Amino acid sequence: MTFCFKPFLIFCSLFWIVSCKSQSAISATEDKKGPIINDTTFVNLKDYSQNFVYDMKYATPDNFLKEKVYDCAACFLRLKTVNALVEANKKFMKKGYKIKIFDCYRPLDIQKRMWKIVPNPEYVANPTKGSIHNRGGAVDITLIDKNGKELDMGTSFDYFGIEASHNYLNVSQEIKQNRGLLKKIMIQKGFNSFDSEWWHYNLKSALKDSISNAKWDCN
Numbered sequence: 001m002t003f004c005f006k007p008f009l010i011f012c013s014l015f016w017i018v019s020c021k022s023q024s025a026i027s028a029t030e031d032k033k034g035p036i037i038n039d040t041t042f043v044n045l046k047d048y049s050q051n052f053v054y055d056m057k058y059a060t061p062d063n064f065l066k067e068k069v070y071d072c073a074a075c076f077l078r079l080k081t082v083n084a085l086v087e088a089n090k091k092f093m094k095k096g097y098k099i100k101i102f103d104c105y106r107p108l109d110i111q112k113r114m115w116k117i118v119p120n121p122e123y124v125a126n127p128t129k130g131s132i133h134n135r136g137g138a139v140d141i142t143l144i145d146k147n148g149k150e151l152d153m154g155t156s157f158d159y160f161g162i163e164a165s166h167n168y169l170n171v172s173q174e175i176k177q178n179r180g181l182l183k184k185i186m187i188q189k190g191f192n193s194f195d196s197e198w199w200h201y202n203l204k205s206a207l208k209d210s211i212s213n214a215k216w217d218c219n
């Protein structure tokens with residue numbers, strides 16, 4: 001019995017190591033020429049543009065979870081999301097602004113923790129369906145001016161209240177214009193806005209991509 005069981009155990013351990021590795025790290029499939037990159041490959045935004053400003057809230061305790069839940073600040077997205085975002089940023093830069101990024105791809109485990117704290121689909125996607133963040137197609141962003149100052153959007157990022165809604169019109173003309181500018185160009189470049197959060201944009205062509213729980217490499 002022991003004689004038969006040992007090889008089986010070794011086989012299981014190897015299988016576990018291989019399958020665990022494939023779930024835990026973002027990496028492109030490789031062939032002899034190197035990584036195979038296509039539209040849905042997860043890539044790091046900084047490898048495609050240096051023109052973004054980062055304030056990755058979940059890599060710090062400054063978020064509604066009150067905890068640093070990412071090992072390091074990095075913006076991973078599917079390549080098609082990166083391409084659309086880079087195009088949008090070029091348009092903003094022509095007008096004297098730049099995109100500042102709060103969140104990008106988000107592993108499903110983090111979504112589950114968010115849902116436990118805010119089980120309200122107006123603000124946090126139910127992890128059983130998954131957020132577009134979990135699919136690598138959503139970004140949380142704002143705009144900064146030439147001095148690096150954030151434009152006034154009326155509320156802070158992750159403000160869970162009616163005041164953060166595109167439909168809430170009891171805001172100043174300046175705030176309406178700022179939100180309107182962000183929305184107009186993001187929509188032109190292939191994104192949908194999300195009514196209850198002025199900072200959230202989904203790439204239309206990424207809505208049906210698969211959900212992932214892979215973590216990115218911080219090295």
Ligand SMILES: [Zn+2]
Nearest residue numbers: 138139140200
């Ligand atoms: Zn979001």
